[in-house]
Amino acid sequence: QGQKIQNKEGQPKQPKTTHTMSKRKGRSPPAGYDYIAPILTALENELRDKVRESNAGKRNTESMWPVLQIQNQRTRYIYDMHYVHHKIDRKLYNWCLKNKLADANLIAKWKKPGYERLCSTYVINPSNYKFGTVSICRVPHTKRRDDLKFAQDPTTGCLGCASGKGAGPKNIFGNKYGQRLAAIQVARERKREEQEMKKKLKHEQMMEERRKAFLEQQQREEEERNNENGNGDSETDESSDDDDDYGPTPAAGVWAGSEKLEKQSEALTFGEEDLGDDEDGDEETDDEEENDTAEQNISNKKMKHVE
Numbered sequence: 482q483g484q485k486i487q488n489k490e491g492q493p494k495q496p497k498t499t500h501t502m503s504k505r506k507g508r509s510p511p512a513g514y515d516y517i518a519p520i521l522t523a524l525e526n527e528l529r530d531k532v533r534e535s536n537a538g539k540r541n542t543e544s545m546w547p548v549l550q551i552q553n554q555r556t557r558y559i560y561d562m563h564y565v566h567h568k569i570d571r572k573l574y575n576w577c578l579k580n581k582l583a584d585a586n587l588i589a590k591w592k593k594p595g596y597e598r599l600c601s602t603y604v605i606n607p608s609n610y611k612f613g614t615v616s617i618c619r620v621p622h623t624k625r626r627d628d629l630k631f632a633q634d635p636t637t638g639c640l641g642c643a644s645g646k647g648a649g650p651k652n653i654f655g656n657k658y659g660q661r662l663a664a665i666q667v668a669r670e671r672k673r674e675e676q677e678m679k680k681k682l683k684h685e686q687m688m689e690e691r692r693k694a695f696l697e698q699q700q701r702e703e704e705e706r707n708n709e710n711g712n713g714d715s716e717t718d719e720s721s722d723d724d725d726d727y728g729p730t731p732a733a734g735v736w737a738g739s740e741k742l743e744k745q746s747e748a749l750t751f752g753e754e755d756l757g758d759d760e761d762g763d764e765e766t767d768d769e770e771e772n773d774t775a776e777q778n779i780s781n782k783k784m785k786h787v788e
Contacts, residue, residue, distance in 0.1 A: 510573065510576055511570075511572045511573045511576050512572075512573070513568075513569050513570060513573045514573060514576075516568065516569065517558070517559070517562060517568075517569060517573075520558060520662055520666065521555065521558075521582060524551055524554065524555045524558075524662075527551055528547075528548060528551045528552075531547040531548060531551065532548065534547075540635075542635050542636055543635075543638070545636075546637065546638035546654075547658065549600075549601060549636070549637045549638070550637065550638060550654050550656070550658035550659070551658055553584075553587070553600055553601065553654075553658070554658050554659070554660070554662060555582065555583065556583040556584045556587055556588060557661065557662070557663070558661075558662045558663050559574065559577045559578075559582060559583040560583065560588050560591060561661060561662075561663035561664065562574075562663045565663065565664075566663055566664070566667050568663070568667070584602075586602050587599065587601065587602055590602060590605070594644070595643075595644045596644065597644050598642045598643070598649070598653060599642050600618060600634070600637045600639035600642040600653055600654075601636070601637050601639070603616075603636055603637065604616035604618055604619060604636065604637060604639065604642070605619060609636075616634045616636070616637075616639070617629065617632045617633075617634060618632075618633070618634040618637070618640065618641050618642050618643070618649075618653075619642065619643055620641075620643060621641070621643040621645060621647070621648035621649065622641055622643075622647060622648060622649050623647050623648065637654075638654055639653050639654060640652075640653055640654065640655050641653060
């Protein structure tokens with residue numbers, strides 16, 4: 482005695498750590514236990530810490546309040562997860578009851594009208610109180626005297642677990658052990674889903690804006706290319722217009738096909754002064770044309786005579 486157990490290397494053996502919940506009765510939990518395991522583990526650790534906590538300055542019954550309240554909270558968590566939020570199936574629920582993770586007797590009372598918020602089966606047992614009555618926490622606040630409005634049950638620390646409107650506070654213990662952990666977990670999940678949805682929508686909006694910007698950029702570039710092509714087409718059109726003004730190009734490519742081209746060629750050949758009368762808008766008459774023709778013939782004959 483007094484000697485520590487040592488291993489082969491001479492070092493003290495370390496105790497093996499096991500998960501008390503998942504290894505109870507040597508049976509592994511059913512599917513879905515991983516979903517509730519973090520909360521149950523946190524409650525188990527909290528219960529262990531409260532049991533080890535010093536009771537200095539507390540009444541004997543008051544020192545047991547955290548233990549009873551944590552047990553109530555764990556039972557409520559499993560009950561709500563199955564019956565209210567439908568997050569665990571019947572098989573896992575029965576496994577929790579069988580492994581004493583939830584108080585089956587308390588749940589049986591919760592299913593009855595008027596006992597939906599019962600803190601413990603102890604407070605409704607007349608044998609536990611004088612005169613064969615029940616705890617003060619079972620009396621609705623609307624029926625209490627003013628000096629007993631905030632009276633607590635000496636055994637559980639409950640402020641009021643009667644059912645009905647105005648019968649008592651929603652948090653029957655007035656501390657964190659009176660919170661509905663199942664509702665908190667579901668609310669956090671929904672909040673997380675909303676945040677993920679908002680993040681997804683924001684990402685989609687950002688991608689849509691980028692897509693629109695990309696399409697607008699492509700459209701602008703296409704318009705610029707069209708404008709450049711349009712300018713080239715306009716130059717071609719101008720040349721074609723000139724071709725239209727000058728008329729169709731002859732097959733041999735040497736004769737003027739229009740009056741405009743002919744006048745331009747005459748101006749280049751004879752100068753602008755010889756075309757001044759025509760540019761002033763004076764039209765030649767048939768007599769003038771005949772006289773010009775006669776003068777041209779006479780000048781031709783003189784040229785032949787000189788030759």
